[in-house]
Amino acid sequence: MVARQHLICDSQALANGGKGVRFEAAGQRAFAIRYENCVHAYLNRCAHVPTELDWNEGEFFDSSGLYLICATHGALYDPASGACLGGRCNGIGLKVLTIVERDGRVYWVQEGEKSG
Numbered sequence: 001m002v003a004r005q006h007l008i009c010d011s012q013a014l015a016n017g018g019k020g021v022r023f024e025a026a027g028q029r030a031f032a033i034r035y036e037n038c039v040h041a042y043l044n045r046c047a048h049v050p051t052e053l054d055w056n057e058g059e060f061f062d063s064s065g066l067y068l069i070c071a072t073h074g075a076l077y078d079p080a081s082g083a084c085l086g087g088r089c090n091g092i093g094l095k096v097l098t099i100v101e102r103d104g105r106v107y108w109v110q111e112g113e114k115s116g
């Protein structure tokens, strides 16, 4: 199966621990952030209640810049893996999306149809 790449944004739009960029991944809301120089992307859906993490658009990091935080009830996620680190995510992490950064741009890699 051939993976398709979809442009999300320019690399410079994502600073370490800074605002994220929202995008659509096959009709689902998603976001990309930069953490320790690497870009990561996840579905924008909390593991507690399937709501978006950012009340204020693009605000995914907590004030320390070390954790992703759900604005609704404060669940904390690891920016590098999406793993639940505490709060109401109850050990369930974010859904990871595949990203490539190339020639100053960030792309989501669509790896084919998946159910569920």
Ligand code: FES
Pocket: 046, 047, 048, 049, 050, 051, 070, 071, 072, 073, 074, 075, 087, 088, 089
């Ligand atoms: S909806 Fe995210 S912690 Fe409750």
